[in-house]
Amino acid sequence: MAQIDGLPPLREVIATHGLAAKKSLGQNFLLDLNLTARIARIPGDLSQADVLEVGPGPGGLTRGLLANGARRVLAIEKDSRCLPALAEIAEAYPDRLTVIEGDALEVDPLQHLTGPIHVVANLPYNVGTELLIRWLTPQVWPPYWQSLTLMFQREVAERIVAQPGGKAYGRLAVLAQWKAEARIALSLPPEAFTPPPKVSSAVVHLTPRPAPAFPADPGVMERVVAKAFNQRRKMLRAALKGLHPRIEDKLEEAGIAPTDRAETVSIERFAALARALQG
Template sequence: MATIDGLPPLREVIATHGLAAKKSLGQNFLLDLNLTAKIARQAGELSDCDVLEIGPGPGGLTRGLLAEGARRVLAVEKDARCLPALAEISDAYPDRLQVINADALQLDPLEHLTPPIRVAANLPYNVGTELLVRWLTPPQWPPYWQSLTLMFQREVADRIVARPGSKTYGRLSLLASWRAEARIVMTLPPEAFTPPPKISSAVVHITALPEPRYPADPKVLEQVIARAFNQRRKMLRAALKGLKPDIEDRLIASGIKPTDRAETVKLEQFCALARAVAAP
């Protein structure tokens, strides 16, 4: 795999360009090109898609995506030190890789992408959750992306796919399951990365549904979920106090006991509650 594109192994690339991972940027580099190609394959058929990659670093996953046939990759990298290494990949794949030196939280990628679009990334740990929430809560649905194939710390991945009743069930799992299908497709040990993080990582594949599973106003639903889980140990009548004067009646009308706690309430019930809260 190290010579599939005629480019040097990633350890050599890092040494040549002095790319020691920066903790301040949440960087943990994945150097095994067999693994990066496997992650790229989890993203599905790429030959007719543009792929958005956030935080490519020295370009391990970038090379995997291009080698697996991505029509075009837009790589958004905040760390200017990585640009020369990414330029070498761009030269090896003419007209198929665009690199932008920018903060992903400040960039509108649609200015540079042509649908259909998939997102694949070994996300920097310090912005991964915020980017995921943005991708799951756009103003319109369906979103611009068909699927998200994302690397997270294992504990975050578990929160995304959690079910009611579990300790990891919460805002991320509800947002993901409301309008998408999410599953863990790979797990990776700390030693797969440089430097090795303290915990395992996992790749989550999220496919957008054509429409939400249950009707609800997105902003109201987010507000209800946020309040419910901000005080997840409290009964919902207490956690949601102040949302509406008659919140207990609205909970009951939604099929939820006022004494229930957030972690036991199903997505369908939260959507019903959002509709009840939005009603006059």
């Protein structure tokens, strides 16, 4: 494993600071600095950008981002055990790393960042999906981030990029692809992590569209999609029954058969339904 900076190997860092991964925090540490450097390169040139990293742990990806030239990294870490290791990285990269101890669901990163901003993170498994939905549903679009480069369980990554007609296609795919271009940029086997998770992982790269792919009110669109997939085995005329007294007429107005199920409906048709309901 090649070194990307003058700091010790991550296994040594973990041993020195007693950083056994905690299942309760959704931790699986990526120790191969070659892999963390590859992930850090996915967003492109970061020399003129700030980076938000969630759940840096012992700092493998943090080091990759800084070695790759990120102007500045804001790392939000809930596990206080990791702070001494991150402080060592901050010392090696003066004025380029800020570490906040806290819950990423509660911290406002914009108080500490200057645009342009990229988000790069090996997300804790237990909050990854919730954070992604928050980043995709801000009050104002385009969002503050220029790209999201996020590691998930492979199954979640496939749900983000899924196309209509399959079991993986759902609310996550519709919201992500309506608002952004999404692709799987890198796959990682369980043995790349310590401890090895039971499943493979993948890095998803998302870049925001200037405007959603098809016009629709975001609040209505999100409500329609959530309700449609909440009972995905039902025909849409039943799953969406509470949204409008003449839901079958609205479905047909949007070009959707009332007997269709959510997993067969394209993002364009969902947007058309949201417009029909709003009208």
